[in-house]
Amino acid sequence: MSSATNKAVVQHLREQVSFKYPQAQVRWDAYVPLPTGIQPLDQVLLPGGLPRGYLIEIVGSRSSGKTALLFHILSGLNEKERKIAYFDFSGSFYPLSAQKSGIDIKRVLVLKPANIQAGLRAAEILFRSGGILVAVFDLVEIHDQISKALLLRLKKSVRQAEAIGVFLREPNSSRIQGNQLALCLKVEKKSQKLLVKAEKGRLGNRIQEVELTLNE
Amino acid sequence: MNKRIACVLISNFPLMVHLRGQPELHETAVVMAEGSSSRSIVLYTNIHAAYEGVSSGMTVVQARNVCPKLCVLIKDEKKEQCRFDELLRKLFKFSPFIEEATPGIAYLDVSGLKRTYPNEKVLAEKLILFVKGEGYPVRVGMAGNKFTSLVGASISDTSSCTIVPNGEERNFLRPQPIQLLPIDQDQHERLYRLGIKTLGQFAILPDHEVVERFGSEGAGLLKLSRGEDDEPIKPKIFHEKENQTKELESPLGTQISILFYVNSILERKLSELARKGLACEKILVILKTEDNGEIPIHISVAQQTNRPKTLIDMLRLELEKVILPSLVKEIRVRIERTSPLSSEQLSLYHQKGAKLLNHIFTRLKRVLGNGNILSPQIALSHKPEGKSQLFPFTPGKDLCAGGKGRKQKAQSQARIDLNEPQVGFSQNSISGFRLYDPPKPATVREEKGAIKFVIADSWYGEVTRQKGPWEISGEWWSEGYQRSYFEIELAGGEEYLIFFDNSSQKWLLQGIFD
Numbered sequence: 001m002s003s004a005t006n007k008a009v010v011q012h013l014r015e016q017v018s019f020k021y022p023q024a025q026v027r028w029d030a031y032v033p034l035p036t037g038i039q040p041l042d043q044v045l046l047p048g049g050l051p052r053g054y055l056i057e058i059v060g061s062r063s064s065g066k067t068a069l070l071f072h073i074l075s076g077l078n079e080k081e082r083k084i085a086y087f088d089f090s091g092s093f094y095p096l097s098a099q100k101s102g103i104d105i106k107r108v109l110v111l112k113p114a115n116i117q118a119g120l121r122a123a124e125i126l127f128r129s130g131g132i133l134v135a136v137f138d139l140v141e142i143h144d145q146i147s148k149a150l151l152l153r154l155k156k157s158v159r160q161a162e163a164i165g166v167f168l169r170e171p172n173s174s175r176i177q178g179n180q181l182a183l184c185l186k187v188e189k190k191s192q193k194l195l196v197k198a199e200k201g202r203l204g205n206r207i208q209e210v211e212l213t214l215n216e
Numbered sequence: 217m218n219k220r221i222a223c224v225l226i227s228n229f230p231l232m233v234h235l236r237g238q239p240e241l242h243e244t245a246v247v248m249a250e251g252s253s254s255r256s257i258v259l260y261t262n263i264h265a266a267y268e269g270v271s272s273g274m275t276v277v278q279a280r281n282v283c284p285k286l287c288v289l290i291k292d293e294k295k296e297q298c299r300f301d302e303l304l305r306k307l308f309k310f311s312p313f314i315e316e317a318t319p320g321i322a323y324l325d326v327s328g329l330k331r332t333y334p335n336e337k338v339l340a341e342k343l344i345l346f347v348k349g350e351g352y353p354v355r356v357g358m359a360g361n362k363f364t365s366l367v368g369a370s371i372s373d374t375s376s377c378t379i380v381p382n383g384e385e386r387n388f389l390r391p392q393p394i395q396l397l398p399i400d401q402d403q404h405e406r407l408y409r410l411g412i413k414t415l416g417q418f419a420i421l422p423d424h425e426v427v428e429r430f431g432s433e434g435a436g437l438l439k440l441s442r443g444e445d446d447e448p449i450k451p452k453i454f455h456e457k458e459n460q461t462k463e464l465e466s467p468l469g470t471q472i473s474i475l476f477y478v479n480s481i482l483e484r485k486l487s488e489l490a491r492k493g494l495a496c497e498k499i500l501v502i503l504k505t506e507d508n509g510e511i512p513i514h515i516s517v518a519q520q521t522n523r524p525k526t527l528i529d530m531l532r533l534e535l536e537k538v539i540l541p542s543l544v545k546e547i548r549v550r551i552e553r554t555s556p557l558s559s560e561q562l563s564l565y566h567q568k569g570a571k572l573l574n575h576i577f578t579r580l581k582r583v584l585g586n587g588n589i590l591s592p593q594i595a596l597s598h599k600p601e602g603k604s605q606l607f608p609f610t611p612g613k614d615l616c617a618g619g620k621g622r623k624q625k626a627q628s629q630a631r632i633d634l635n636e637p638q639v640g641f642s643q644n645s646i647s648g649f650r651l652y653d654p655p656k657p658a659t660v661r662e663e664k665g666a667i668k669f670v671i672a673d674s675w676y677g678e679v680t681r682q683k684g685p686w687e688i689s690g691e692w693w694s695e696g697y698q699r700s701y702f703e704i705e706l707a708g709g710e711e712y713l714i715f716f717d718n719s720s721q722k723w724l725l726q727g728i729f730d
Contacts, residue, residue: 062708062709062710062728063709063710063711063729063730064730065648067648067649067650068730069648070648071648090650091653092650092651092653092727092728093592093604093650094600094604094649094727095592095593095594095604095605095606096594096603096649097648097650097651098648099594101648105593105594108591108592109589109590109591109609110589110590110591110592110606111584111588111589112584112590113583113588114588118583118584122580122583125576125579125580125583126576126580129576131576140650140730
């Protein structure tokens with residue numbers, strides 16, 4: 001289903017709900033999209049991009065292309081005045097690779113917290129400052145537990161800042177409870193292409209698949 | 217509005233500073249010498265010494281021969297500057313724009329004070345009364361420009377003033393002696409030999425002839441003598457460095473109580489600074505303990521601030537590191553460095569951000585610790601780990617307007633690097649790269665020069681494909697390195713960048729393509 005069709009369907013459903021329940025207070029702006037700049041991906045994502053004000057995750061095994069996908073998404077974000085916070089828990093962020101993917105590294109703030117709890121607290125401070133558009137939590141090779149209370153607080157601050165929190169992880173690293181996430185992008189490598197499955201979360205249970213070639 | 221400038225002139229100011237503190241010398245012959253030796257030159261004399269025949273330019277020995285009861289004081293520039301600054305601060309109540317010419321001479325912009333003072337004479341009298349009350353003999357001149365006001369003050373008697381109406385400057389200066397022109401002794405003598413004894417005689421000289429004889433400086437002198445001095449007032453900015461001590465009623469032992477007292481001091485001090493158009497950049501808090509020990513805590517902020525909360529947050533962080541040996545009996549807060557408050561109207565970007573930046577980063581530092589907030593940059597190096605450099609983030613320089621030099625340098629370096637062929641980036645177009653810094657040790661099994669099996673810390677695998685080697689070497693001036701890089705793909709699809717280090721004869725994993 002194309003993006004235009006998606007929008008038409010959503011508009012039709014809104015009209016029906018408004019007609020049937022005129023007194024209901026429904027937030028139609030619940031999923032304000034933040035286009036990723038990767039057109040095939042934006043088309044399958046229900047709001048037409050990443051959902052603003054929510055937590056999402058990108059999951060993939062080693063060498064699956066999850067970091068590449070993340071870098072391409074970050075490079076495509078068009079709000080240049082807001083910064084990107086990269087919480088490098090594993091210490092493997094490579095600025096040259098990010099720059100080659102098209103990210104303006106001057107926009108990136110790299111933070112190295114001692115543990116996940118400190119990272120989530122710092123992210124909350126940054127989101128409340130209003131200057132951060134995306135915070136990436138690089139949990140690759142990290143297996144610590146994530147406090148639910150801190151996650152809820154983070155979720156609230158992300159919502160207020162209309163920003164996005166992205167958890168980057170491997171299937172066996174620290175898990176985020178599914179009901180805290182608005183979207184899960186599962187990445188697999190298929191020959192020289194990436195197979196991205198958009199699934200789960202609050203955007204419906206339907207699994208959408210898309211094949212991407214990032215260097216196009 | 218016509219410009220009006222008042223010149224406050226205190227003759228022999230360095231001598232007066234000392235006499236002010238020693239009233240017993242008022243009736244004695246006193247001179248001020250440049251040093252303590254007997255051959256030092258006498259710089260200033262009081263009226264009693266002059267009456268005895270002592271004059272400036274004599275050596276101390278010569279002066280003592282003329283007047284055996286002479287009291288000799290030694291010049292102390294630091295003290296004089298300090299006293300003059302003190303006086304200028306007090307003169308702020310007359311005008312916000314005060315220029316210090318030399319210690320003893322100050323210009324005040326008194327334009328538009330008609331509503332405060334009925335006329336200029338009243339203002340001048342109040343000025344004289346005020347400075348006299350501070351213990352200095354003063355003369356005041358008022359005119360439309362600085363030079364005319366200085367001449368007016370110079371020709372006035374002590375505790376009196378000369379007021380030159382606007383437009384009358386040239387007429388006023390005409391009969392004044394040429395010695396008032398700010399030129400050196402040789403040039404004065406030169407003018408005297410030419411028969412020029414008044415400013416009026418100098419003012420009517422043809423421009424080109426004066427420029428021929430005196431150079432470009434001559435044109436400026438002509439302007440001065442004609443009453444056309446258009447040099448504006450250069451307001452003095454005071455860099456506050458004041459102590460504020462709080463002796464406590466009862467000793468304090470908790471962090472919260474110390475912060476509470478420091479906060480009350482800072483609130484007052486910072487609001488005073490803000491009124492003067494200044495902001496704080498650095499403070500020193502000294503905690504005096506009951507066992508007479510002193511704990512100094514230096515706090516400097518990257519972005520100037522007038523918010524006590526920012527400084528208190530930073531102080532809280534520092535206090536967490538300090539173990540108090542006993543209770544605190546005295547708190548001293550000193551504002552070490554100030555800077556003129558930056559104008560927000562001129563700043564188009566990050567106004568709110570710049571203001572809150574310090575506060576946010578103080579809180580971040582508290583959570584993450586020092587040195588864990590970083591700014592990535594690309595550096596010029598052949599080693600992959602050398603290309604990626606993370607510098608401590610400096611608020612106000614990286615994300616905001618400042619730090620131009622380093623940013624530009626980084627940009628140019630990045631440009632150079634991206635045009636070069638990169639190790640391990642040749643064909644892996646779909647992958648991001650994750651760097652292991654430092655590289656992780658690996659065990660490699662080779663057969664006929666090809667890598668067959670790799671064992672690392674938490675995994676192992678058979679190599680199905682390999683690319684390389686890419687040879688790099690460098691840093692011959694230090695230990696040096698020589699590496700052979702390979703891209704390998706394991707049976708499970710994982711792709712790694714691995715290298716053989718010739719110096720240590722070991723295989724190491726540089727990173728993973730992900």
